[in-house]
């Protein structure tokens with residue numbers, strides 16, 4: 208008998224377990240993979256340290272800071288180099304910095320003159336009335352098409368690998384949605400919010416870009432230390448949950464093939480929506496389908512390392528490629544510029560993304576075809592004469608990023624109904640509450656609170 212069983216040992220499951228352990232809860236994490244961490248996985252080899260999943264997070268809420276405070280003896284928070292804040296957007300084959308102030312906003316070639324004038328009227332435009340307005344509709348209405356194409360579209364590619372014509376703003380970017388709904392305008396809202404008094408905690412939420420020294424796996428290892436490895440069971444299979452009275456029976460096959468049964472008062476699921484029908488066979492199929500039909504973008508992540516870099520100056524966070532530009536990559540992160548010791552001195556390390564919602568067919572290409580595309584794209588966009596990387600890794604993510612589209616409303620309702628019908632069953636994970644690492648850390652606090 209356990210107090211709590213947590214399904215999935217990715218960032219959400221591990222962080223939830225950490226909070227519960229602090230409160231003395233007797234728990235167990237069940238993970239089908241051979242290691243904890245979920246999509247987070249860092250590798251160090253031949254002078255390069257790279258990520259095979261997420262590359263960095265954003266300090267966008269206080270729970271992120273509290274977590275690193277808890278873990279400060281086990282892992283070291285690394286904030287991205289302040290000098291490389293610049294984000295580049297590809298237009299006509301050249302990288303243009305995304306404007307960061309009034310002067311650059313006026314002079315940038317990214318937006319049309321008409322839209323630059325149009326933005327002056329943004330504070331006076333009335334807020335939208337359609338709660339299911341897509342991001343594309345919202346941005347066109349308030350800012351104009353060129354802002355959609357060369358600011359929001361690439362941003363959405365970078366975060367969701369998604370399509371702004373399909374993502375619903377109130378689910379995908381709730382802060383942006385609330386800015387318009389609460390203050391009537393993005394500009395007025397940003398100014399008003401900036402002048403509102405902040406608590407000491409809020410002042411620390413800098414929106415800085417973070418990783419951990421040695422890569423994000425250090426964060427996972429620190430969490431594992433806190434939870435106790437004996438409480439994390441990896442390599443399990445055939446996991447199912449069954450309600451029995453006020454408890455749950457959790458069954459699975461352990462690593463050596465033995466069937467195991469475990470009783471628990473509470474079950475917290477942090478696994479992807481597409482896996483839930485196998486795990487919760489008792490739930491009403493039609494209701495569960497509203498949750499499991501969540502669409503995940505497929506993505507290919509390519510890690511490229513160069514011992515000596517001879518291309519463009521890497522003085523930024525990275526570059527994003529708007530869909531309109533009709534290229535075969537979504538963007539590239541300049542990882543060796545962002546964080547220390549990711550590549551040999553004078554070398555460079557990139558994380559490059561392909562595929563996503565609008566170019567899903569690229570995910571079916573063979574490794575050789577992917578390399579051919581990379582050679583063409585990297586040589587032309589990074590002004591590289593020869594394509595001879597010293598490191599190349601191709602990582603395929605078939606269930607990478609959930610897309611919060613119009614059906615989200617029905618999904619969230621189905622989750623609530625399921626939780627109410629089976630008290631003690633708590634459904635978390637990236638099917639709700641946001642997709643980024645900071646969102647996952649925030650949700651973990653909520654999941655732990657729901658139990659306590």
Ligand SMILES: Cc1cc2nc3c(=O)[nH]c(=O)nc-3n(C[C@H](O)[C@H](O)[C@H](O)COP(=O)(O)OP(=O)(O)OC[C@H]3O[C@@H](n4cnc5c(N)ncnc54)[C@H](O)[C@@H]3O)c2cc1C
Nearest residue numbers: 215217218219239245246260261262263478607642643644
């Ligand atoms: C390629 C990629 C790049 C990303 N880049 C960024 C980024 O730069 N910044 C950022 O903030 N976020 C990024 N994200 C998002 C971020 O990585 C995730 O939100 C976060 O790591 C997800 O953590 P999680 O624990 O919710 O899910 P996961 O990491 O998916 O963990 C879920 C766990 O459940 C396990 N599981 C699944 N089914 C079962 C089963 N049947 N039985 C037992 N266990 C099961 C899985 O094996 C997995 O370990 C990226 C995601 C991807 C895929």
